[in-house]
Amino acid sequence: MGRSSDAKEKLIDAIIDLMWERSYGMVTIDQICQKAGVKKGSFYYFFKSKSELTMEALDAYWEANVREKLDSIFSPSKSGVQRLLDHAKFKYELTKELKERDGKILACCLFTVGQEMCNVDQDLRNKVQELLDRHMRYFVTAVRDAASEGLIQTDDIEATTACLYSCYEGMYARARIANDPEVMKDLQASYLRILGLQQAVA
Amino acid sequence: MGRSSDAKEKLIDAIIDLMWERSYGMVTIDQICQKAGVKKGSFYYFFKSKSELTMEALDAYWEANVREKLDSIFSPSKSGVQRLLDHAKFKYELTKELKERDGKILACCLFTVGQEMCNVDQDLRNKVQELLDRHMRYFVTAVRDAASEGLIQTDDIEATTACLYSCYEGMYARARIANDPEVMKDLQASYLRILGLQQAVA
DNA sequence: ACCATAGTTGACTGAATAGTAAAGTAAAGC
DNA sequence: GCTTTACTTTACTATTCAGTCAACTATGGT
Numbered sequence: 297m298g299r300s301s302d303a304k305e306k307l308i309d310a311i312i313d314l315m316w317e318r319s320y321g322m323v324t325i326d327q328i329c330q331k332a333g334v335k336k337g338s339f340y341y342f343f344k345s346k347s348e349l350t351m352e353a354l355d356a357y358w359e360a361n362v363r364e365k366l367d368s369i370f371s372p373s374k375s376g377v378q379r380l381l382d383h384a385k386f387k388y389e390l391t392k393e394l395k396e397r398d399g400k401i402l403a404c405c406l407f408t409v410g411q412e413m414c415n416v417d418q419d420l421r422n423k424v425q426e427l428l429d430r431h432m433r434y435f436v437t438a439v440r441d442a443a444s445e446g447l448i449q450t451d452d453i454e455a456t457t458a459c460l461y462s463c464y465e466g467m468y469a470r471a472r473i474a475n476d477p478e479v480m481k482d483l484q485a486s487y488l489r490i491l492g493l494q495q496a497v498a
Numbered sequence: 499m500g501r502s503s504d505a506k507e508k509l510i511d512a513i514i515d516l517m518w519e520r521s522y523g524m525v526t527i528d529q530i531c532q533k534a535g536v537k538k539g540s541f542y543y544f545f546k547s548k549s550e551l552t553m554e555a556l557d558a559y560w561e562a563n564v565r566e567k568l569d570s571i572f573s574p575s576k577s578g579v580q581r582l583l584d585h586a587k588f589k590y591e592l593t594k595e596l597k598e599r600d601g602k603i604l605a606c607c608l609f610t611v612g613q614e615m616c617n618v619d620q621d622l623r624n625k626v627q628e629l630l631d632r633h634m635r636y637f638v639t640a641v642r643d644a645a646s647e648g649l650i651q652t653d654d655i656e657a658t659t660a661c662l663y664s665c666y667e668g669m670y671a672r673a674r675i676a677n678d679p680e681v682m683k684d685l686q687a688s689y690l691r692i693l694g695l696q697q698a699v700a
Numbered sequence: 701a702c703c704a705t706a707g708t709t710g711a712c713t714g715a716a717t718a719g720t721a722a723a724g725t726a727a728a729g730c
Numbered sequence: 731g732c733t734t735t736a737c738t739t740t741a742c743t744a745t746t747c748a749g750t751c752a753a754c755t756a757t758g759g760t
Contacts, residue, residue, distance in 0.1 A: 298736025299726040319614045321523035325718065335739055340719070342737095400617045410675040411610060412521045415602045425676055451696075458672075458681070459665055459688035466668030467660065473612040474627055479660070486661035490691055494653075500706025501756040527748065537709055542749070544707095 304342045306332040308353045311346075315405035320350065320412050351423045354406060358427055362406075370434040376442025377491065380435070380460065384484035387468065391477040401472045406431075407465055435461050439491075448491045459490050506544045508534040510555045513548075517607035522552065522614050553625045556608060560629055564608075572636040578644025579693065582637070582662065586686035589670065593679040603674045608633075609667055637663050641693075650693045661692050 310332035314323045325346055329336050343349040369386055370379045394401050410424035435457045442448045450456045463486050471479035488494060512534035516525045527548055531538050545551040571588055572581045596603050612626035637659045644650045652658045665688050673681035690696060 297728050298734080299728090299738085301737055303737080318618060319521065319523050321521050321614075322618070324716080326716075336719080337721090337740080338738060346718095402617060403613065407671070407675075408613060411605065411671050412523075412614065414675045414677065415604060416520060416524070421675065421677065428672070428675065452687070455684045455687055456691070458669065458684045459691055462668030462672055462688070463661055463665040464668065465671060466664030466666065469609070469613050469667060469671070470630070470660075470664060473609075473616045473623065473630065475616065475623065482657045482660045485654070485657055486664070486692075489658070489661055489694070490688075492691070492694070492696070494694070499758050500704080501708085501758090503707055505707080526746080528746075538749080539709060539751085540707070548748090 301338075303332070303334045303338045306334055307339060307342065307349060308356050310334075311349055311353045312357050312405060315350075315353075315409065316402045320405075320409045347417050347420055350409065350420060354409070354423055354427060357405065358430070362427075362431070366431070366434050370438055372437075372441070375445055375447060376438040376440070377445075377447045377493070379438040380442075380487045380491070381484055383464075384487050387464065388477070388480040388483055391468070391471055391480045395475070395477045400475055401477060403472055407469075432457060432461050442491065448493065450492070456490065460487060463487070463490065503540075505534070505536045505540045508536055509541060509544065509551060510558050512536075513551055513555045514559050514607060517552075517555075517611065518604045522607075522611045549619050549622055552611065552622060556611070556625055556629060559607065560632070564629075564633070568633070568636050572640055574639075574643070577647055577649060578640040578642070579647075579649045579695070581640040582644070582689045582693070583686055585636075586666075586689050589666065590679070590682040590685055593670070593673055593682045597677070597679045602677055603679060605674055606670075609671075634659060634663050644693065650695065652694070658692065662689060665689070665692060 307328060310328045311323060314327060314331060323346070325336065325339060328346070328349070329339050339349075343352075365386075369382050374382070391401055406424060406427055409420065410428065414421040414424070436453065439448075439450070439453050439457050439460070443450055443453060448456075464483065467480060467483055467486070471477055509530060512530045513525060516529060516533060525548070527538065527541060530548070530551070531541050541551075545554075567588075571584050576584070593603055608626060608629055611622065612630065616623040616626070638655065641650075641652070641655050641659050641662070645652055645655060650658075666685065669682060669685055669688070673679055
């Protein structure tokens with residue numbers, strides 16, 4: 297079987313860490329290797345390019361950091377509306393924590409990599425698109441459930457979802473640029489507004 | 499007075515063109531110079547870094563491409579609601595044009611540069627923030643006018659604006675990643691939803 | 701005419717970059 | 731203990747990159 301190795305995992309962890317700090321384009325293979333404690337020869341043994349590593353890293357990131365959290369926030373044990381409110385609250389809290397810890401609001405790599413590379417690297421675009429679709433599915437389900445629970449009235453579930461999700465991504469990006477977590481304070485109220493529920497619970 | 503030159507303008511035009519195609523980090527000074535037909539020595543005669551050029555370029559971009567368009571779309575001769583609907587329609591049309599012309603939806607450099615560099619380059623962050631604030635001011639005015647015209651009812655004009663603007667930026671980013679202008683089709687309906695006007699005009 | 705000013709040019713440095721290739725090494729199977 | 735397999739390491743190449751510098755050139759003012 298030959299010798300075993302955790303170099304692959306270390307490389308994946310390294311690029312995820314680095315992409316939190318700086319954009320995809322500003323992360324070099326040498327930096328990845330140094331952070332992982334792996335020699336460049338080994339990098340090219342496992343991956344044929346940064347793009348290929350990133351594809352695997354995005355999957356791994358989803359499985360390790362995103363999936364479980366979203367499963368909990370969007371648990372079908374809660375009402376559709378409550379899930380969305382919990383999501384808004386969680387993101388607001390997270391943004392505050394990031395700012396407090398690092399002094400700046402680092403970016404989840406998924407959306408930013410997508411924007412940066414979507415017109416340059418087809419494979420990366422497709423991978424990001426796949427994960428964003430998966431992310432949006434939580435929203436769709438919540439909206440659908442809210443509708444069938446009679447909590448909201450909407451003619452077009454897909455459109456409502458698109459609006460909610462766009463609002464979330466846009467607001468998070470604005471918070472990063474402003475370096476101010478309080479930008480995210482409005483997210484919950486925005487969700488309610490979009491759902492046609494003006495001010496309700498907290 | 500010495501000899502005159504348009505090298506500065508050519509460099510500014512060049513970096514704007516390049517940033518439409520690829521991210522800030524992937525644009526090199528050599529590429530800028532080549533596109534502008536200007537030697538690197540001249541680059542450093544006018545600017546001390548890519549960051550400094552970019553700051554001037556963003557201002558120039560705003561003045562040359564954004565300001566006039568927004569003045570027209572957000573003309574106070576129209577009702578507040580109509581301005582927002584026109585904005586949504588314009589952005590949808592623009593996205594379709596970009597896709598048809600280039601096969602991909604290129605990014606207006608402002609927001610993308612901001613996201614990419616906000617945690618790396620303070621000066622750039624501030625410049626982008628300044629221009630985004632200016633951009634949002636059109637929205638605030640439209641919402642305020644819509645409210646005082648009695649067309650919408652809102653307790654918090656700032657929050658409504660933040661929601662609208664976030665939704666726009668998020669949706670445009672999603673359209674780029676999906677490489678599908680039809681993502682923007684929902685923008686008008688989203689604005690109405692956020693304003694509490696469900697389906698109305700077109 | 702000449703001089704100061706404003707801008708241009710080309711050649712250069714050194715560091716960082718992606719990518720390669722060949723020899724080396726650990727572990728499992730026989 | 732030998733061999734195959736799976737991975738590691740080192741040393742290397744060839745670009746590309748940011749940034750510098752001194753010599754050169756056009757232009758207006760006097």
